[in-house]
Structure formats: C-alpha cells, structure tokens
Amino acid sequence: MDIRLGNGFDVHAFGPGDHVTLCGVTVPHDRGLVGHSDADVGLHTITDAIYGALARGDIGQHFPPSDPQWKGTDSAVFLRHAVALARDLGFGLSNIDCTLICETPKIGPHAPAMRTRIAEIAGLEQDRISVKATTSERLGFTGRGEGIACLATAALVKP
Numbered sequence: 001m002d003i004r005l006g007n008g009f010d011v012h013a014f015g016p017g018d019h020v021t022l023c024g025v026t027v028p029h030d031r032g033l034v035g036h037s038d039a040d041v042g043l044h045t046i047t048d049a050i051y052g053a054l055a056r057g058d059i060g061q062h063f064p065p066s067d068p069q070w071k072g073t074d075s076a077v078f079l080r081h082a083v084a085l086a087r088d089l090g091f092g093l094s095n096i097d098c099t100l101i102c103e104t105p106k107i108g109p110h111a112p113a114m115r116t117r118i119a120e121i122a123g124l125e126q127d128r129i130s131v132k133a134t135t136s137e138r139l140g141f142t143g144r145g146e147g148i149a150c151l152a153t154a155a156l157v158k159p
C-alpha cells in the first residue's frame with residue numbers, strides 16, 4: 001500500500017462585503033474575503049494539501065491568479081481537479097483535516113455544513129472529513145481581524 005500525506009496553508013485578507021465563502025459554504029459576515037477566485041481559503045488549502053501529497057505543485061501553478069478565466073471561480077472547481085488528478089494517478093482520498101484560523105466568524109455552527117459540502121465535492125464520506133477552528137488569541141494578523149488563515153492535511157492511499 002502506498003500512503004501519501006500532504007499539507008496546505010493559505011491566507012486571504014478581509015475586504016468589503018457581507019459574507020465569506022468557507023469550505024464551500026456561504027457564511028454571513030460583516031466583511032468579505034479578497035481573492036482572484038471566490039477566495040474560499042478553506043477549499044484552497046485542502047486543494048493544496050492534495051497537490052502536496054501527489055508532489056504535483058500547488059494551486060497557483062494549476063490555476064494561475066494572472067489568468068482571467070479563474071476570476072470569481074467557485075473553488076469547488078480547484079478541489080475537483082486535485083481529486084481527479086489523484087484518481088488519475090491511482091490514489092484515493094483517505095481523509096482530510098482542516099483548521100480555519102480566525103477570530104470571527106465563528107466556524108463551529110457552520111462546520112457540519114462545511115463537512116457535508118467538502119464530502120460532496122471530493123466524493124468522500126463525511127466521517128473522513130474534519131473541519132476545526134481556532135482563534136489566534138488576538139495575536140498576529142488573524143488576531144487583529146485582518147484575514148483568515150487555514151491549515152490542512154490530506155492523506156491519499158493507493159491500494
């Protein structure tokens with residue numbers, strides 16, 4: 001059995017808006033997230049973790065921020081691409097663990113919907129997907145409420 005682990009990390013800054021999109025779920029908020037795509041920092045991080053496990057670059061190499069065709073794109077497109085690449089290389093996803101880092105919005109109430117949405121996009125059972133959150137105790141850029149950071153790990157298995 002061939003087991004691969006990958007990690008991901010991403011950050012998006014807050015900007016004007018009335019919601020954020022996190023792990024495929026719309027969360028009402030007093031600000032939005034700035035990005036070339038829909039700025040879904042959760043899905044970007046998970047996507048990068050899968051590319052990392054496969055040693056196939058990162059999200060910006062597959063979907064360059066300079067390319068206008070990705071403007072405003074639903075980040076499900078990126079995650080589906082990474083999962084399909086894994087399958088093409090003979091790997092299945094074993095599990096995903098993701099931690100969102102922000103003071104606000106509160107993630108806990110939305111975590112079940114986020115797990116459901118990631119499961120739909122990735123074609124994986126919900127009990128193989130974890131969405132967690134932490135503040136940074138008001139320290140640093142996340143602590144000052146300047147943006148949201150995310151960490152993720154993905155495990156891939158080739159039988």
Ligand SMILES: Nc1ccn([C@@H]2O[C@H](COP(=O)(O)O)[C@@H](O)[C@H]2O)c(=O)n1
Nearest residue numbers: 102103104105106107108133134135136
């Ligand atoms: N944006 C967030 C941040 C945290 N949580 C939940 O609160 C718990 C306590 O956070 P600390 O940073 O004080 O450890 C954390 O374990 C999460 O359950 C959240 O839902 N949304």
Ligand SMILES: C[C@@]1(CO)OP(=O)(O)OP(=O)(O)OC[C@H]1O
Nearest residue numbers: 035036037059060063064065070
């Ligand atoms: C998702 C992409 C798509 O162009 O753009 P952004 O939404 O800006 O996100 P980021 O994580 O900064 O960069 C990766 C890009 O691939």
